[in-house]
Amino acid sequence: MRLSRYFLPVLKETPAEAQIASHRLMLRAGMIKQASAGIYSWLPMGFKVLKKIEAIVHEEQIRAGHIPMLMPTLQSADLWRESGRYDDYGEEMLRITDRHGRDMLYGPTNEELITDIFRAHVGSYKDLPLTLYHIQWKFRDEIRPRFGVMRGREFYMKDGYNFDIDRDAAIHAYNRHMVSYLRTYERMGLKAIPMRADSGPIGGEDTHEFLVLADTGESEVFYDSAILDLTLGDRQVNYDDRAECAAIVKEWTTPYARTDETHDEAIFAQVPEARRKSSRGIEVGQIFYFGTKYSDPMGAVVTNDKGERLPVHMGSHGIGVSRLVGAIIEASHDENGIIWPEGVTPFHCGIVNLKQGDPEADAACAGLYKALTEKGLDPLYDDREERAGAKFATMDLIGLPWRITVGPRGLKSGVVELTCRRTGTSEEMSPEAAVARVARIYAPHHGAPHWEPMAKSSFHTWL
Amino acid sequence: MRLSRYFLPVLKETPAEAQIASHRLMLRAGMIKQASAGIYSWLPMGFKVLKKIEAIVHEEQIRAGHIPMLMPTLQSADLWRESGRYDDYGEEMLRITDRHGRDMLYGPTNEELITDIFRAHVGSYKDLPLTLYHIQWKFRDEIRPRFGVMRGREFYMKDGYNFDIDRDAAIHAYNRHMVSYLRTYERMGLKAIPMRADSGPIGGEDTHEFLVLADTGESEVFYDSAILDLTLGDRQVNYDDRAECAAIVKEWTTPYARTDETHDEAIFAQVPEARRKSSRGIEVGQIFYFGTKYSDPMGAVVTNDKGERLPVHMGSHGIGVSRLVGAIIEASHDENGIIWPEGVTPFHCGIVNLKQGDPEADAACAGLYKALTEKGLDPLYDDREERAGAKFATMDLIGLPWRITVGPRGLKSGVVELTCRRTGTSEEMSPEAAVARVARIYAPHHGAPHWEPMAKSSFHTWL
Numbered sequence: 001m002r003l004s005r006y007f008l009p010v011l012k013e014t015p016a017e018a019q020i021a022s023h024r025l026m027l028r029a030g031m032i033k034q035a036s037a038g039i040y041s042w043l044p045m046g047f048k049v050l051k052k053i054e055a056i057v058h059e060e061q062i063r064a065g066h067i068p069m070l071m072p073t074l075q076s077a078d079l080w081r082e083s084g085r086y087d088d089y090g091e092e093m094l095r096i097t098d099r100h101g102r103d104m105l106y107g108p109t110n111e112e113l114i115t116d117i118f119r120a121h122v123g124s125y126k127d128l129p130l131t132l133y134h135i136q137w138k139f140r141d142e143i144r145p146r147f148g149v150m151r152g153r154e155f156y157m158k159d160g161y162n163f164d165i166d167r168d169a170a171i172h173a174y175n176r177h178m179v180s181y182l183r184t185y186e187r188m189g190l191k192a193i194p195m196r197a198d199s200g201p202i203g204g205e206d207t208h209e210f211l212v213l214a215d216t217g218e219s220e221v222f223y224d225s226a227i228l229d230l231t232l233g234d235r236q237v238n239y240d241d242r243a244e245c246a247a248i249v250k251e252w253t254t255p256y257a258r259t260d261e262t263h264d265e266a267i268f269a270q271v272p273e274a275r276r277k278s279s280r281g282i283e284v285g286q287i288f289y290f291g292t293k294y295s296d297p298m299g300a301v302v303t304n305d306k307g308e309r310l311p312v313h314m315g316s317h318g319i320g321v322s323r324l325v326g327a328i329i330e331a332s333h334d335e336n337g338i339i340w341p342e343g344v345t346p347f348h349c350g351i352v353n354l355k356q357g358d359p360e361a362d363a364a365c366a367g368l369y370k371a372l373t374e375k376g377l378d379p380l381y382d383d384r385e386e387r388a389g390a391k392f393a394t395m396d397l398i399g400l401p402w403r404i405t406v407g408p409r410g411l412k413s414g415v416v417e418l419t420c421r422r423t424g425t426s427e428e429m430s431p432e433a434a435v436a437r438v439a440r441i442y443a444p445h446h447g448a449p450h451w452e453p454m455a456k457s458s459f460h461t462w463l
Numbered sequence: 464m465r466l467s468r469y470f471l472p473v474l475k476e477t478p479a480e481a482q483i484a485s486h487r488l489m490l491r492a493g494m495i496k497q498a499s500a501g502i503y504s505w506l507p508m509g510f511k512v513l514k515k516i517e518a519i520v521h522e523e524q525i526r527a528g529h530i531p532m533l534m535p536t537l538q539s540a541d542l543w544r545e546s547g548r549y550d551d552y553g554e555e556m557l558r559i560t561d562r563h564g565r566d567m568l569y570g571p572t573n574e575e576l577i578t579d580i581f582r583a584h585v586g587s588y589k590d591l592p593l594t595l596y597h598i599q600w601k602f603r604d605e606i607r608p609r610f611g612v613m614r615g616r617e618f619y620m621k622d623g624y625n626f627d628i629d630r631d632a633a634i635h636a637y638n639r640h641m642v643s644y645l646r647t648y649e650r651m652g653l654k655a656i657p658m659r660a661d662s663g664p665i666g667g668e669d670t671h672e673f674l675v676l677a678d679t680g681e682s683e684v685f686y687d688s689a690i691l692d693l694t695l696g697d698r699q700v701n702y703d704d705r706a707e708c709a710a711i712v713k714e715w716t717t718p719y720a721r722t723d724e725t726h727d728e729a730i731f732a733q734v735p736e737a738r739r740k741s742s743r744g745i746e747v748g749q750i751f752y753f754g755t756k757y758s759d760p761m762g763a764v765v766t767n768d769k770g771e772r773l774p775v776h777m778g779s780h781g782i783g784v785s786r787l788v789g790a791i792i793e794a795s796h797d798e799n800g801i802i803w804p805e806g807v808t809p810f811h812c813g814i815v816n817l818k819q820g821d822p823e824a825d826a827a828c829a830g831l832y833k834a835l836t837e838k839g840l841d842p843l844y845d846d847r848e849e850r851a852g853a854k855f856a857t858m859d860l861i862g863l864p865w866r867i868t869v870g871p872r873g874l875k876s877g878v879v880e881l882t883c884r885r886t887g888t889s890e891e892m893s894p895e896a897a898v899a900r901v902a903r904i905y906a907p908h909h910g911a912p913h914w915e916p917m918a919k920s921s922f923h924t925w926l
Contacts, residue, residue, distance in 0.1 A: 009584035036539035047532045069510045076499035099604045121472035141562045154535045
C-alpha cells in the first residue's frame with residue numbers, strides 16, 4: 001500500500017480522554033475512532049490488525065477440530081427466560097423491543113442459542129463429540145466504558161461450545177481449548193498465562209482465565225515465574241490424543257498462577273521466594289467446563305449406546321478478539337508508539353523515502369515495493385512529500401516491526417538501511433539483501449516460532 | 464472435511480414455513496436455522512458460503528482501489544438527527560435505548576457515520592479521491608420478514624462510500640463501482656443486470672440496481688435480451704482510467720433494462736420485439752451518486768487547490784452479502800437441491816463411498832481425499848455408514864458441483880465415477896484422472912472465467 005492512497009489519519013496530539021497506552025496509541029495511529037461511548041469504528045489499519053487476529057483464532061480453532069459457524073447479534077428473550085438468565089443478567093445486557101413489542105437482546109454470549117441449535121438437530125451419541133464456535137460482535141452495556149477497545153460496549157469475541165457424552169470427554173474438550181488458546185496467543189507474540197479463576201455468571205466448576213502481564217491490567221495476579229519459561233514453540237499437537245492434551249495442560253497449570261479472586265497465600269508461600277511474583281494482568285480469554293448447567297434445563301439430551309437419554313456435558317470458551325488488539329499494544333509499545341509482533345502486524349515492512357521526488361530514490365523505493373510484494377509481503381510505502389523526521393515519527397507510531405529507509409546518499413553507495421522497530425538497530429545493505437532479509441523473517445521456519453507467518457492469500461490481500 | 468466429523472444437519476422434510484426454493488433448500492441442506500423472526504444462525508456449511516461470497520466482494524473492492532474498514536452495528540441517534548433521517552426513517556429502523564437512556568439504533572446503513580469519520584479527519588483535496596467500505600451486519604425491522612435470508616431483519620451487507628472533489632470525479636467512482644460489481648457477480652456465477660432505479664430514502668440523482676433474473680424475484684423487470692450476452696470475462700480493468708470505466712458502464716447501460724419503478728413503455732417499444740423481455744428479478748446490489756446531500760448538512764468539506772472550502776461529492780454503494788446466498792440458490796437449483804457455481808461452492812468436490820467399511824473402498828476414498836487436499840482443494844468425504852441412495856440424495860441436496868463416487872465394483876476395474884451436478888453426466892476414470900480433472904476445473908485459467916478460484920489460503924482453511 002502506498003501511504004498517499006491509504007487512509008491513515010494519525011493524530012499529533014494525545015487525545016485527552018485516553019487514559020492508557022493502547023487507547024492513546026490506537027487513536028493516535030489512526031486505528032480507531034470513537035463512534036459513541038464504548039463503541040468504535042475500526043479505521044483501515046485497525047481493521048487489518050483485527051482481521052489478522054481473527055484469522056489466527058480461526059486457524060487454531062480449525063486445527064483443534066472445532067467447527068466455525070455464525071450466530072446473529074440479536075437474540076430473542078424467550079431462550080434466556082428458558083435458561084433463567086434473562087432476569088439474572090442485570091443491566092449490562094442491552095434489552096431491545098422490536099416493532100411488534102417482542103423482547104429481544106443484543107447477545108453478550110451465546111450459551112442459550114447454541115444449546116437451542118444443538119437440541120434441534122442432535123439426538124445421538126454418534127454425533128458427538130462436537131465443538132461449534134463463532135466470532136461475532138457482542139454487546140455489554142458497561143456503565144462506564146473506558147480504556148478504548150479494552151473495555152468497550154460493542155466488542156468482537158470468539159466463543160465456542162463443546163458438547164460431549166460425559167465428563168471425561170468434556171474435560172478433553174476443555175484441555176483441547178487450553179492448548180489451542182496457548183498456541184493462539186503465542187502466534188500473536190503474547191505470553192498469556194492460564195490462571196485458575198472464578199466462573200461468574202457463566203457458571204461451572206472448572207475455569208481458567210488467560211492473562212497477559214501488563215501494568216494497566218485490571219486484575220492483580222500472583223504467579224510462579226517458572227511459568228514464563230514455558231513455550232509450545234513448534235510442538236505438533238494431536239488434538240485427538242487425550243493424554244497428550246492433558247499433559248500439556250498439566251505442564252501449564254502446575255506452576256502457581258492465580259488471579260486475586262482465587263489467590264491462596266498459603267499455597268503461594270510454597271513457591272521459592274525468588275520465583276514468587278505479583279503483577280497486573282489483562283484477561284484475554286477464558287475457558288469453562290460447566291457440565292449440564294444449560295443442557296439440563298433446556299433439554300439438550302442425546303441417546304447413548306444403551307438407549308438411555310442423557311443431558312450432554314458442555315463447556316464454553318472465549319477469546320476477546322477486539323480486546324486483544326489493545327492487549328497486544330499494552331504488552332508491546334514504547335514512548336514512540338506501537339511495536340507490533342510479526343504475527344499480527346498490519347504491514348510487514350515500512351519503506352521510507354527520504355527524498356520524495358528524487359528520481360533515484362523514487363525508483364529504488366518502487367523497486368523495493370515491487371520486490372517485497374512479489375515475495376508475498378505487504379509493505380507500506382510512505383511516498384508522501386514530508387520531512388524525513390515526520391516520516392520516521394509516523395513509522396515509529398504505527399509500529400511496523402521492520403523499516404527500510406532509502407535516501408540519495410545511501411543509494412550512491414548502493415545501500416539502504418534496514419531498521420528493527422523493537423531494538424532500534426539499523427544495518428546498511430543492498431536493496432536486494434534487505435528484501436531477502438525481510439522475506440526470511442516472515443518465512444515459515446521451524447525452531448521456536450512464537451508466531452507463524454500467514455499464507456499469502458486472497459484473505460490477506462483484502463486486509 | 465469428513466462428514467462424520469462435520470455438523471451438517473440436513474432435513475428430510477420440507478419445512479412448512481418456507482415459501483421459496485432458496486429458503487427451503489437452505490433449511491433442508493442444514494445451512495441456516497431461524498433464531499427468531501427474520502434472524503438466522505448460519506450453520507457451518509451456510510457460514511462457509513457466506514464467507515466465500517464475502518471474500519469475493521472484498522477482493523473485487525480492493526482491486527478497484529477501495530479501502531476496507533469496519534463501522535459498528537449500533538449507532539448514536541445524534542448523527543441521524545443531524546442528517547435529518549432519524550425521524551424520516553420509519554419503523555424499519557430498530558431504535559434502542561441504552562442503560563443511561565441515550566437513543567441509539569441498529570444501523571440500517573452508514574452514510575452518517577462515515578461522513579462523521581470523513582469530516583473529522585480529512586480537510587484537503589489532496590486526500591481525495593477516497594473510497595471507504597465495510598462489510599457489517601445491519602438491521603431492518605421488517606414488518607413481515609420472509610423468504611429466509613432474502614428478506615431477513617439482521618442481514619450482512621457491504622456498503623461503500625466515495626468522497627470526491629467534484630461531480631466528474633464522483634461519477635468516475637460511480638462507474639468504478641459498477642464495473643467492480645459486475646466482476647463480483649460474474650465470479651459468483653451470476654448474471655446480474657444493472658437497471659436504472661429509483662433512489663428511495665438514500666436520495667440522489669443517479670442510481671442503478673443490480674438484478675438477478677429469477678421467478679421468485681420481488682421486482683418486475685423489463686430488458687433487452689442483448690444485455691444477457693455481455694460479459695467481462697477476464698478483461699483486465701485499469702480502475703484509475705476514467706475513460707475505460709465509463710466505456711464499460713456505457714456498454715452495460717445502453718441496452719434497455721429497467722425495473723417497474725422506472726419502466727418506460729415508449730422507450731421499451733423501440734427494442735426489437737424478439738429481444739423485448741420481461742421477467743422477475745432479485746435485487747442484489749445498488750449504487751448511488753448523491754452529490755452533497757450528506758456533506759452539505761454535515762459539513763464534510765475540503766479545501767481545494769485555490770483555498771476554497773467545498774462540500775465533497777459522495778455516493779454510496781451496496782451489495783447484499785447474506786442475500787446473495789439466497790439469490791444464487793434461486794438462480795441455480797433443481798428439484799433435487801442446490802447447484803453451486805464453482806466460485807462459491809462450500810466444498811470443491813464430494814466423495815461418496817458406496818461401501819463404507821470395505822477396506823479397498825475406504826482406502827481409495829482416503830487416497831482421493833488426500834490427493835485433492837494436497838492440490839489445495841477442499842473435498843467433503845461422505846464417510847458415514849449410510850445407503851448409497853441416502854448419500855447421493857445428500858450430495859444432490861447440498862449441491863457440490865462435482866462428485867467422485869467410489870465403489871468396490873468400479874475399483875476392480877480401477878475406476879471411480881466423476882459426476883457433474885449441473886448436467887448429471889457421469890464419466891468413469893482412474894482416481895488419478897478424477898483428481899487431475901477436478902484440479903483443472905478449479906485452476907486459474909484465462910479464457911472466460913465467470914468465476915475465479917480463490918487462492919489456497921489460510922483464509923480458506925477456516926471456512
